[in-house]
Amino acid sequence: MGLMTFLRNRAGYILVFAIGFAIVAFLVGDAINVGKPFWSANQKVVGTVDGNEISIDDFQPKVDQSLNQYKQQFGGSLNPQMTAMAVDQAWNAELAGVLLNKEYERLGLTVSEDELFDLLQGQNPSPLIKQYFSNPQTGQLDRVTLMNFLKSKDPQALQQSNMLQQEIKNQSLQAKYSNLIRNSVYVTSLEATDEYVNRNKLANFKYVSLDYSSIPDASVKLTDADYAAFYDENKARFNNPQETRSFDYVSFSISPTAADSLAIKTQIEKIAADFRVSKNDSLFAAINSDVKVPFTYLSKGKLGDQALDSALFSLPAGSFYGPKLSGNSYKLVKVIDTRFSPDSVKVRHILIDPTKAGEEDRAAKLADSLKGLISKGGNFAELAKNYSVDGSKDQGGELPVFSRGQMVPEFENAAFDGKTGDLKVVKSQFGYHIIKIEKQIGSSKVAKLAYIEKTLGASSKTQAAAYKAASNFLNEVKGKDFAKYAQEKGLKLAVADKIAATQGFAAGLDNPRKLIQDAYAADKGDVLPEIYTMTNEYVVARLTAVNPKGILPLDAVKKEIQPLVLNEVKAKMLKEKFIGAGKASLDQIASKVGGTVNPVQNIVFANPVIPGVAQENKLVGSVFGAQPGKVSAPVAGDRGVYVFTVDGFTNPAPIANMFKQKESMLLSLGQRSGQAAFQALIDHATIKDNRVKFY
Incomplete structure (x- = not known):
């Protein structure tokens, strides 16, 4: 009884504690499962830019818009790479929207009402106005259609008008910002002269080379000190701009037997x-x-x-x-x-929607009535404007020239099977179409085909056997050495290296998105939890590396830099061989090291390619800094070690037009400066990218 009284008196405290504990347990449990702080796990947030949250509800329509553009461009066929490109395109637009608008505000850049009016209706309107409201026949701006659009009270037209005006504002602000950046760039006469000389001064020289391939790799023993020395001298090369991950995987074929x-x-x-x-x-x-x-x-x-x-x-x-x-x-x-x-057709068109006409019969009668009016001389454009529900109504029902395969079959057949001047009524899934054939262009053979295609595919038995083999491997490999066990089973180990979170492709895999998502939710060394289905194979994978953003440690790049370290050690050996040949003439050095003297003519500093060899920046740079007639010290290049003698230089004529030289350089610098400015905004922003959780 005493216990019951105790519980009853303290029930409120116990209930509050229990609820509080449950909430904390839920959040902490989620943090443990996801591997990320629970306060960042908002399921609707695709990312944040300087504290501005990007919701999936706002982001997804922009991705869909990009995907629709790709569908139109590539005939409705999409793959994971295109999807990844669409997501990247939408993400970059979000970054630009937030960061550039902050920068516009900081710099005091605006578009006044007068400016906007001029961009919409002035003598030199926005390119968007010209694009959307020009007459397709004449190419001239159709100001009547433009004014009707801007004055329309229709809700859909108002929404489109607001969107168009906002985009015009954005383009104007971007142009102002770009001009501001571009006008801050300048070129001095000294810089212009250097650029001109680097592109026009000619060097003639001879060289003797010893290739790195002349020393077998197996004869060189690399030490930790060799790796460390190369890494310390080249740290800037190992800056990782974004986190990447690497994984090994094995495949189980589901190709048809x-x-x-x-x-x-x-x-x-x-x-x-x-x-x-x-x-x-x-x-x-x-x-x-x-x-x-x-x-x-x-x-x-x-x-x-x-x-x-x-x-x-x-x-x-x-x-x-x-x-x-x-x-x-x-x-x-x-x-x-x-x-x-005909190869293509030009038509006018009025579309009657039965749901808006009241019923099917009334829509059919209205279509026939309109056809009768037009055949007696009625104004097609006015009737289209008043009765059509198609987007072409404001253009008098005019559609762009189209070829076969672009319209629904009923519409297409009416347009291609008739003749110029015909007026027809046809019904499709969209409603009743009144079509007037304006022009038919070209003529070629067409065929109506009953077409059957059967793809060679694996049977369910073959697929089941492959899946069982993959499942057995996944269950048995846990706790074992993944690579060693794959070798024991006679499976080929493949590697996907440095995969970004939003990447739409990976080496050897045609549909890797789910695999990449799981790789970003795993820890290094984990065997990923699923069997992943590709077009012709099942895949089991293990996460092998997590490469964080920033300068990567030596261990993370050791395997990658091995060939470069090997060449550095070989370069020291080959330099010693050249030094041992003494400071004789180039011919004598060639004789002692077993090489040949190779002449090179008319090399310029700005294009450091040695004919028949490769691009050798260090060699050409050394040549242009050397005195003619002197045998150089050994120079370690990309392909080997070189010793050279400069025969002479041919200096170009003085710059004929300094202004034109500067203008050419400014054009290139201006383009790069805009990109560099935006990259600087990104580098200094606080960006959290959660896209991998959604795509």
């Missing part, structure tokens, strides 16, 4: 027999093909297989092609029809 290939061949032969007698070719192809090709007229080159194109476009309608093994797949094709068709 001979039995798999035979099974697919048997399957495609059965499909071919059924395809020959099918009653509905387009449906049969859609059901049986791994690759979907639209059942519409295609121009030559659209299939992406040159040999297939050449074969199909030489066949008459009714022909059957295949089964033919091409690349990694079998192809079966029925040529349904061939004809000659």
Whole structure:
């Protein structure tokens, strides 16, 4: 009873303590699991720039916008590298937005209302205004369309107008900032003269060389002192601009076996027999093909297989092609029809949305009514402006010239199958289209194809066997030497070195993002927790190195610098050989060291390439600092050690136009200075990049 009274009287304290402990345990547990402080683990924060949080809700649409641009540019095909590029593009835009705006504010850079008005409507408007509101036929700015856009009260138009004006402001501020940076750069007459001389002064010399390859690597024993000396002299070379990680991995192939290939061949032969007698070719192809090709007229080159194109476009309608093994797949094709068709078409267009018209029948009747009005001389542009829901309505319904494959099939067929001047109504997934064919350009052969493609792939049995082997390895390798155990199992060990957190590629891996994410959540030496699926293999990996931002320690770069350290030690040995030959003439030195005298003509300081050898900066630099006629001390270059004699120099004529020389240098310096200024802003900012948690 006494215990119950004690608990009842202190229940409030106990409850508060319990809740507090649970919260702390949850946060600390999360910190332990993630390996990062719990206060930075906000699940919505992609990163911070000088304390400004970047939310995934704001960041993802910008990534999607970049991805859509890549889809349009590369035909809808994306890979991990493109995704990584899109994420980087969005991230860099965020950095620029925060850092440059802070810099604009610090410098007092603004765009006044008068400036903005002039950029929107003045005599010399922003390039964006010219881009979006110029008449495609004349190239001249369409001020009527521009003013209608700026004055529109439509919510969507207002949003687009605000976005456009903000982007114009940003471009103007960036131009002011760039001009400010560029105008702070100058070139003295001495600098201009040096640059001119370095590019035009000629040197003629002879040299004797001993290559590093003349000493076998196995005969050189490197010491810790050798590594340390090279590292201390070249520390600046080991500055890591961002954290990277390295991992080893082994692969388990899921490529099709001979039995798999035979099974697919048997399957495609059965499909071919059924395809020959099918009653509905387009449906049969859609059901049986791994690759979907639209059942519409295609121009030559659209299939992406040159040999297939050449074969199909030489066949008459009714022909059957295949089964033919091409690349990694079998192809079966029925040529349904061939004809000659325009290469591209120019049309006007009004789109009626049934949902906005009230119902399907009313939309169809409205489309027919508009067609009747236009055929009797009605103003197409005015009708498009008043009735169309398409983005082209403000341009009078005019669409840019397009070729086959750019529009939905119903729209495309109407535009390409008619003739110039035709007025048509067609229905598509978007609604009812009133189309007027303005112009048809060119003519070439097109074909309507029923297309089947079957990819050679591994069977489920083959995939299961590979996955089981990978799973066994993952379970058995834990606690063992990863590399040694892989060797015992007869597996080839591959290395992915210095992988950045947001990188979209890794050596030998075609889909590494999940693997890289897990590598950044692991500790050095950890075997990563999953079996990672690539296109034709399963992968098991182990994190081997964590390379932090900043100057890397010697241990982290020791393997990388070994060839350079080896050459440094060899250089000392070869220098001793040259010194042992005495201070005789170049011919006598060549005779004693077993080399030859090589003449070189017309070398300039700014292009230190020795013909037939390589770029040798140290050698050419030494040549331009030497006195003619004297045998030089040995010079250690990139390929070997050199001794030389300068025959003479040919000085260029005096600079004819100092102003032009300076102007040329200023142009190059101005471009580099803008990039350097932005990099300086990044270097001095506090940036936390959490993108690896999201992508």
